Amino acid sequence: MNNTADKFILLSLRLITYAIVLVVGYILFDIIRNGFSALNWQFVSSFPRRSGAAGGIFPAIVGTFYLVVGTIAVSLPLGVGGAIYLAEYAEQNRFNSLIRLAIITLAGVPSIVFGLFGLGIFVLFFGFGPSILAGSLTLACMVLPTIIVASEESLRAVPKGFRDASLALGATKWEMIRTNVLPYSLSGMITGAILGIGRAAGETAPILLTVAAFYLPRLPKSVFDQVMALPYHLYILATQHPEAERIRHMQYGTALILLLLVLGLSLGAILLRTHSRKKFRW
Amino acid sequence: MVEHSIYPENQEMVITTSQVNFFYGQTQALFGISLLIPAKQVTALIGPSGCGKSTFLRCLNRMNDTIPHGRVEGEIFINAKDIYAPGTDVVELRKEVGMVFQKSNPFPKSIFDNVAYGPRIHGEKNPKRLAEIVEQSLQQAAIWDEVKDRLHANAMGLSGGQQQRLCIARALAVGPKILLMDEPASALDPKATTRIEDLIGELRTNYTIVIVTHNMQQAARVSDYTAFFYEGQLIECDQTPKIFTNPRQKQTEDYITGRFG
Numbered sequence: 001m002n003n004t005a006d007k008f009i010l011l012s013l014r015l016i017t018y019a020i021v022l023v024v025g026y027i028l029f030d031i032i033r034n035g036f037s038a039l040n041w042q043f044v045s046s047f048p049r050r051s052g053a054a055g056g057i058f059p060a061i062v063g064t065f066y067l068v069v070g071t072i073a074v075s076l077p078l079g080v081g082g083a084i085y086l087a088e089y090a091e092q093n094r095f096n097s098l099i100r101l102a103i104i105t106l107a108g109v110p111s112i113v114f115g116l117f118g119l120g121i122f123v124l125f126f127g128f129g130p131s132i133l134a135g136s137l138t139l140a141c142m143v144l145p146t147i148i149v150a151s152e153e154s155l156r157a158v159p160k161g162f163r164d165a166s167l168a169l170g171a172t173k174w175e176m177i178r179t180n181v182l183p184y185s186l187s188g189m190i191t192g193a194i195l196g197i198g199r200a201a202g203e204t205a206p207i208l209l210t211v212a213a214f215y216l217p218r219l220p221k222s223v224f225d226q227v228m229a230l231p232y233h234l235y236i237l238a239t240q241h242p243e244a245e246r247i248r249h250m251q252y253g254t255a256l257i258l259l260l261l262v263l264g265l266s267l268g269a270i271l272l273r274t275h276s277r278k279k280f281r282w
Numbered sequence: 283m284v285e286h287s288i289y290p291e292n293q294e295m296v297i298t299t300s301q302v303n304f305f306y307g308q309t310q311a312l313f314g315i316s317l318l319i320p321a322k323q324v325t326a327l328i329g330p331s332g333c334g335k336s337t338f339l340r341c342l343n344r345m346n347d348t349i350p351h352g353r354v355e356g357e358i359f360i361n362a363k364d365i366y367a368p369g370t371d372v373v374e375l376r377k378e379v380g381m382v383f384q385k386s387n388p389f390p391k392s393i394f395d396n397v398a399y400g401p402r403i404h405g406e407k408n409p410k411r412l413a414e415i416v417e418q419s420l421q422q423a424a425i426w427d428e429v430k431d432r433l434h435a436n437a438m439g440l441s442g443g444q445q446q447r448l449c450i451a452r453a454l455a456v457g458p459k460i461l462l463m464d465e466p467a468s469a470l471d472p473k474a475t476t477r478i479e480d481l482i483g484e485l486r487t488n489y490t491i492v493i494v495t496h497n498m499q500q501a502a503r504v505s506d507y508t509a510f511f512y513e514g515q516l517i518e519c520d521q522t523p524k525i526f527t528n529p530r531q532k533q534t535e536d537y538i539t540g541r542f543g
């Protein structure tokens with residue numbers, strides 16, 4: 001390839017990157033500009049009034065927070081467990097590559113399909129009803145593939161030398177994994193969790209059928225209660241509300257809070273990741 | 283076949299292998315290896331690249347168990363116990379038979395935690411006892427003076443030669459009787475290599491050592507016995523000076539005089 005072509009490709013790639021940044025930046029700017037006026041203490045701390053046209057979004061914040069925590073609590077151990085099996089124990093044969101392929105495919109399944117699945121299995125079959133439990137489990141199914149793939153990759157990235165040294169010192173396989181593989185792959189697993197958090201917090205379709213309520217007069221008391229949730233609240237305000245045109249600031253405010261919540265949770269996870277990266281470097 | 287006559291009359295043998303074959307799937311890498319490893323002596327395994335030295339070494343502490351589709355045939359006795367007999371406790375075996383790898387592989391933990399790793403997984407919790415073991419092992423590996431002031435620093439910050447001696451200390455901390463070393467100095471500069479060789483000289487009073495090396499001078503310097511491998515076969519094993527001055531086999535002579543390999 002000659003120099004001009006090289007330069008041309010570099011330039012186009014750079015332009016594409018700038019374009020993406022620009023679009024994302026504009027979306028952010030738009031949300032902040034329109035939502036900022038809605039933000040005040042009352043907005044984040046009080047219940048909605050007049051079907052969300054006034055008042056705040058406190059219960060939706062709490063609901064989304066619970067759902068994210070529930071989702072991670074279910075999907076992280078399951079996902080990490082599955083990844084450990086796939087990376088460390090499963091033989092490299094056709095059956096297991098099929099499983100791996102299935103998991104990757106699962107990551108691309110539309111979220112409404114997970115919603116229907118959750119409705120069928122958790123809400124109806126297990127009889128959890130529309131509840132935090134059913135919603136979290138449904139969201140967990142949705143983010144599981146992401147977490148498994150990220151965790152498996154980070155497990156495989158741990159050098160063979162550490163494993164050999166461990167075994168040669170008389171560690172059993174599980175001791176080797178626990179002491180000399182998991183700690184070093186933690187940061188990769190947290191990356192998977194971060195991606196999962198973002199998706200779990202933002203999806204509307206899976207919770208629509210399994211947990212979300214448009215209005216509840218009080219906060220949930222147990223995992224068998226329904227909750228309000230930010231994306232669902234936003235969806236109703238923007239599309240179903242009779243005054244949708246007039247309450248744009250409430251919609252943008254809700255979107256902004258959702259973004260901040262995801263950002264906050266992710267930031268926490270990123271700090272955790274940097275910490276574990278610093279601790280183990282090779 | 284190895285003849286007993288190459289060893290002194292009352293030489294105790296720690297490892298006896300007989301007719302050992304090893305297969306990587308369909309490919310056979312070792313062909314009928316029968317070798318005796320004398321106690322508290324250094325035995326060097328030499329031979330051209332790919333001749334099966336590492337494979338043989340890894341049979342001795344069953345590290346080859348981890349190879350998918352790997353298969354061993356024949357018998358290996360260590361301290362009169364058949365290590366491939368069903369029901370053998372591999373953990374116990376590996377406590378008895380330590381291993382040092384070609385590429386130094388300290389854990390990305392503190393120097394102290396590296397050495398304490400083995401004792402800890404084998405149940406030693408007493409901090410005082412652990413500190414003793416760590417100091418003693420680092421002393422034995424001739425690295426104590428260099429690291430005693432930074433035991434809690436990350437082991438990754440050590441130089442290559444120090445890392446390798448740390449790995450030796452880590453292996454010693456488990457209390458093995460036998461040390462397997464797979465080209466322990468091949469990634470080190472001459473000065474660090476000399477230190478490792480000196481260390482091997484000190485360790486041989488207390489340990490049985492099997493060392494794989496590509497470096498003929500090194501084999502000559504550190505070992506008491508040398509076994510020459512070629513294409514998965516044991517060609518001959520003899521006292522080191524004899525191998526290097528007056529080998530019985532033509533192939534050995536060709537190899538050590540540098541005619542191939």
Ligand SMILES: Nc1ncnc2c1ncn2[C@@H]1O[C@H](COP(=O)(O)OP(=O)(O)OP(=O)(O)O)[C@@H](O)[C@H]1O
Nearest residue numbers: 306311329330331332333334335336337338349496
């Ligand atoms: N994991 C493996 N899978 C398949 N074949 C292997 C594997 N490891 C080694 N071999 C083959 O077995 C033979 C012996 O290899 P081995 O590593 O024991 O040789 P070596 O004498 O240690 O060589 P070197 O001096 O290069 O380290 C070689 O032909 C090698 O290609």
Ligand SMILES: [Mg+2]
Nearest residue numbers: 335336337464
């Ligand atoms: Mg080798």
